[in-house]
Structures are given as structure tokens and as C-alpha cells.
Amino acid sequence: MSFETMRAAPLPGEFLQGVKASLPVIIGAAPFGLLFGALAVENGLSVPEAVLMSATVYGGASQMVGIELFGQTVAPWLIVLSIFAVNFRHVLYSGAIGRRIGSWPAARQALGFFFLVDPQYAEAEVKGQRGEAISFLWYMGMALPIYVLWVATSWLGAAFGALIPDPAALGIDFLLPLYFFGLVMEFRERKPWLPVVALSAAASIAAYHLVGSPWHVSIGAAAGILFAVMRPAGAGGDDR
Amino acid sequence: MSTTLWIILAAAAATYLTRVGGHLVLSRFERVHPRVEAGLEAVPAAVLTTLVAPAAAAGGPAELAALTVAGLVALRGGMIATFLSGAAVLIVLRQLIG
Numbered sequence: 001m002s003f004e005t006m007r008a009a010p011l012p013g014e015f016l017q018g019v020k021a022s023l024p025v026i027i028g029a030a031p032f033g034l035l036f037g038a039l040a041v042e043n044g045l046s047v048p049e050a051v052l053m054s055a056t057v058y059g060g061a062s063q064m065v066g067i068e069l070f071g072q073t074v075a076p077w078l079i080v081l082s083i084f085a086v087n088f089r090h091v092l093y094s095g096a097i098g099r100r101i102g103s104w105p106a107a108r109q110a111l112g113f114f115f116l117v118d119p120q121y122a123e124a125e126v127k128g129q130r131g132e133a134i135s136f137l138w139y140m141g142m143a144l145p146i147y148v149l150w151v152a153t154s155w156l157g158a159a160f161g162a163l164i165p166d167p168a169a170l171g172i173d174f175l176l177p178l179y180f181f182g183l184v185m186e187f188r189e190r191k192p193w194l195p196v197v198a199l200s201a202a203a204s205i206a207a208y209h210l211v212g213s214p215w216h217v218s219i220g221a222a223a224g225i226l227f228a229v230m231r232p233a234g235a236g237g238d239d240r
Numbered sequence: 241m242s243t244t245l246w247i248i249l250a251a252a253a254a255t256y257l258t259r260v261g262g263h264l265v266l267s268r269f270e271r272v273h274p275r276v277e278a279g280l281e282a283v284p285a286a287v288l289t290t291l292v293a294p295a296a297a298a299g300g301p302a303e304l305a306a307l308t309v310a311g312l313v314a315l316r317g318g319m320i321a322t323f324l325s326g327a328a329v330l331i332v333l334r335q336l337i338g
Contacts, residue, residue: 056252083251090258098263177295182322185314204290224286
């Protein structure tokens, strides 16, 4: 048993706390799993291929981009490169969260990084910000339900895709942005929050229209992060 | 193996590389420069904002009302309350105003 799980809450409690953090993600992501499965089959993937993609790539937006390209006659390496580009933001997550889970045994780290999707990263940062240790049990308690749900809904969507009703009527297409907005709000104490959010928002909206998706993520993120990096050193911390 | 399978597995490997790569690079340094530290601190707000902003900018009254309510709830409540209140506003308003 590792050091951080020993000094944390009782073990089942840690795992269940993680499961609790996964609940909004499950509500928000399930429709996209179904949608991905349905679109994957529509774009020529078999049901096992669609499930395999969800189980191994495990990144919603990049999978959507991938199957979009599968439907056209695009060179294989270009599909892989596009998926890599969409997922490039995880490099930042990895560098940031590595500071919190770097004391885990190597095998647990190797496993943990596989599950490092957007909400997993963000909830871990929120927890770390509260001064709590990121235990392996908490991390997997959040990761496993999301992963199982993602693979299962992908299979359901691929197998029964034609039965899916119009997602827009239920507001489903906006649930994940709403969830991520809630997470953005969770970091509002971390200065310089407002300028970073304002710059990233403006840059991502501009890039979305001028360059296109998925580049708006990298471009928008770069704008906010560069501001934080370039800020005069004396301004760091808690003054504004 | 089919080309599709190879593409999926290569994409999976490339994705795993992004998830483990940032840590592998950073952990090679004894100390992280304060400016890099400041950049890493800004990662959540910066990246997560880009997942919201274009959808919010394209949103109508229902979406903006949902974000407003969620933002107000976020000032007092936790993450789950924030999400559920925004989702409730969104779904009700979409039913009412299409």
C-alpha cells in the first residue's frame, strides 16, 4: 500500500469519493458514447472496431475526428496525426498532474496516465488544490466508472445506433460544455484566473472560426498559458 | 490485420504518449522554473475554457441562461450542484423555446 493512500481517508471511502466525482461526467458523456458508436458504424467501422477505439484511444473528441476522417479517403497516417493533434492538450495535463501523482509506484502511474481524460485531470486538480492527496484509489474510483461507461455506451451506440433520438432536443449537446464550465469556475481562486479565462475564451472562439476545430483548443489554451508565463514574476501568487 | 485496426492502435499509442509525455519530460528536470510553474498553474483554467467558449458563443438564450445560473450556483455550491442546476435550466428552456 502506498504512502498517500495510508494517510488518506479509510480506503473504501477514498474509492467511493472518486466514484462520486465521476457521476456528472457519466451523465454528460453517455450521450456522446452512444453518438460516437452510431457515427462510427455509419462511417464504415465495424461494431468491434468502434468498441476497440473507445477502449484504447479513450478520448471522445479525438475519436469523433478520427471516424469523420475514416468516412473519407484520407491517408492512414493523417488520421493518426489528426487524433494526436486533438489529444495534444493532454501533454499539459500530464505535466501538471505528474507533480501530484509522481510519488505513485511506476506501474500505477503508467496505468493512471492512460485514464487522464479532461474531467479526470480537472477533478484531480480541484482535489489537489484543496490540499488533499491524490490517492490511487480515489483516482481509479473516478476513472473506472467513466471508462466502463464510455466503452459500454460506444458499443450500445454502434449496435443500436439507429434508435437514438435527436440529441439536441434534450440539451445533450451542451451538457459537456456546461460541465467543463463548472470546472473552470472551480479554479477561480487560482490567480490570474480572470485574464487567463478571458484570453483563452477570446482566442479559442477566434481560432474556432478562423482556423477550425480542433486547433481552437491548442490555440486558446496557449493564449491563456502564455499570459501566465509572461506575467512579471512579482505579480505571482495572491495579490490580484 | 486490417488498415483500420492499425490506425486505431497507432492512434491509441499516440494518445497514450500525450498522456504520459508531459510528465516524462517534466520529471527529467530537478527543479521547475517559476515561469513554467506559473504556466502549469494556468493549465486547467486555460484548457477547460477552450472546451466551453466556442459552444457558449454559438449558444442561444437557453445556453446562456444555463451558463448564468450555473455560474451563480458555482459561487456558493459544489461541482455537482453547479452542473445539475445548469442542466435543468437548459433542458427546461429548450423544451419551452425550442
